[in-house]
Amino acid sequence: MADVLVVVDHVDGVVRKPTLELLTIARRLGEPVAVFLGAGVERAAPVLAEHGAVRVLAVDAPQFAEYLVVPKVDALQAAAKVVAPVAVLVASSGEGKEVAARLALRLGSGLITDAVDVRAGAEGPVATQSAFAAAFSTTSRVSAGVPVITVKPNSAPVEPAAAAGAVEELAVAFGELATGTKVVSRTARQSTGRPELTEAAIVVSGGRGVGGADNFPLIEALADALGAAVGASRAAVDAGWYPHSNQVGQTGKTVSPQLYIANGISGAIQHRAGMQTSKTIVAVNKDPEAPIFDLVDYGVVGDLFQVLPQLTDAITTHKG
Template structure:
């Protein structure tokens, strides 16, 4: 059976959920072969095996932490040469898309980014994308070389499937470009205890209607009752009410959770482009004519400061 490379996103051996989703999708195309690099790479093998990896290729070296992107591209290229896969699946993060693009250029292949589904086709893997601000759905395939595809988080349900999971050391020779951009310092991001925005199954976002930084406490309370991530519209971020790292939209982060709750957000095309592929969308807005209501599954016309606290209380009551 054909083999499919899955590039592993992990933090010191802790595998992130988007990688497990990729392993589920990879099984539609062939036998998943996971590629884990950096500190703790070997520790990922157990989880990867439980989720379908027939092989786990690992390589640990200081270069992965000390330099940007290129060492990872070197490793993935070495894996392509070693395995000759039918496809390479990469998490669709900012870094993941750069790694995928550089890899495709090196091996002479096409690249597809931000896929929301992947399936086998007669002429190779077929990727489904949501394009033009999620106004259209397209199906595409790479016509030259190995299909390199980045997939958005929350595009597939994680399904465990025990596999052989043979662990092998990947032979990697770093290129001259690998040490071109050095990381000189790191500042740990302050933890909120909430899920990562792009990976969260539930996202609660606030917009201009929230009215100020202090009022985001209402949004946070609802998010915490649901175990959700907190997002914000560009208007709220530009006003300084919430950090830029929480911006959802075309110039912010793209999310595709199971549930997206928009409070006080009008629904400008810029924002819709970043959340329109969410599975279920709920909007709360006192303007019945707000564009956001054109795409929601459920809409509440009302003042968010009346509606959201009631919703939070009801959720807490039902959770006991």
Template sequence: MTEILVLVEHVDGEVKKVTLELLTLARSLGEPSAVWAGPGYTPEAKARLAEYGAEKIYVAGAAEIADYVVAPKAELLAQLVAAASPAAVLIASTAEGKEIAGRLAIKTDSGVITDAVGVGDGVTADQSIFGGGVNVKSRVTRGTPIVAVRPNSTPPQPSAGAGAEEQVTVTLSDAARGAKVVDRVKQEKGARPELTEAAIVVSGGRGVGSAENFALIEKLADSLGAAVGASRAATDAQWYPHQFQVGQTGKTVSPQLYIAVGISGAIQHRAGMQTAKTIMAINKDPEAPIFELADFGVVGDLFQVVPQLTEEIEKRK
């Protein structure tokens, strides 16, 4: 089978969920090979990657890979593309991942596709473009296909791989050392999952009415083990921090379940969440555009519906 390179996303040695999704997707295209860049590789990480289908694991554990911004990972991948001639390279479509994909495309003279929500036969990518108004299928026609895939686009499914380990070294160019990391500040991690990786997202919009009322959204999210999001109207009103904005000018999410509470469903917001597998909307306006997109809709006052929904969920735990 043809080799598919998957760049591993990891934090403090822990493999992130999006990598397991990419390995699952890679199995449908060929033979997955995980690429570990930077320090932190452990036997536990190896076992995790093999559990989800990695037949080979390229380990570049040099500390200097993490000492510089983005470029070393692109150079590592370019080296592996030249040596292994893979059928494709899969990368998480995060802010960093998309930059790595772009740099890699230049280095390998290849085409690149970002924000894919699926990849099929012939490395044909599914994309939602123009603010979510058009769904297209795209293929790279030059070089090695490089595809950045949105988190939560593919449910991770374990399937044991050989996990054969191969140590690799990369010689960084002067250009790769152009931006050095001089300090790191560890962000305190809350109990909720990260927004772009969460399987369930509960978002509040203008209808929530105030910052204080976002406690209703948070309580519902916590009952489901979900992340909290917000529309642009809510973040612009300073009811919720901007880093939680979902939409064309915010973050793009593709959860298994998206609950829109008090959100009208303007195209700007829809562009950031319409690839969710299941969408539920709660809005008092039966003509709200969000209902055109929703799989399930509740027409009602969110201040009555949300507490009842939260209470019922808690009962069923």
């Protein structure tokens, strides 16, 4: 079978969930070959093998941490020469899309970003994308070269499938551009203990109807009861009620969880653009004419200050 390169997204060898989803997708197209950049491959290799990686091409170099994306592009270009893949799959993050675009240019091929599904086709991989705030779905394929495709988190299930996962050292010659932009400092984000917003299976969001930063603990309490991430509308973020890193929408982050609960959010098109591909959408809003109700699977017309505490208590009781 043909090989499919999967770029491993990890933190010190801890493989992130979107990579495991990519391995599931890669098995539809051929045999997954994981590309691991940085330290910690000993920790990651068994997980990658458990989820279908037949090989793991690994390289660790200080350039990956000290400089921006170009060293990673150099490494992926080297991996593509070794494997001659039928496709390259990358998690659809900000950095992932930049790496993918640069790699596609290097390979003289085409790029597809933010795919929500990828399947084998007669003339190569076929990707599905959501367009115009998910009002339309498009299917497309790269017509020349090796397809480089970025895939949104939560676009495929994580399906274990044991494979060899043999670790092989990847030789990389870094070009002059690799050291062009140096990272001079890093500041760790304070951990909330909640899932990453774009990767979460459940997202609970609050909007203008929450009324202020002091009321967002209602949103957080429900999220914690569900093991969910917390999101916010642009109105809430612009008002300073919640950090911009949690904004869901056209100018924020795009999420596609199994369950999205919108609280006090009117449903403006800018917000819908960031969450409309969620599998199940629930809204709580006291305005029965709110546009969000045109989109939802389940709607609750009511005061969120009464509905959310009851819902949180019911979930906590059920879990207990």
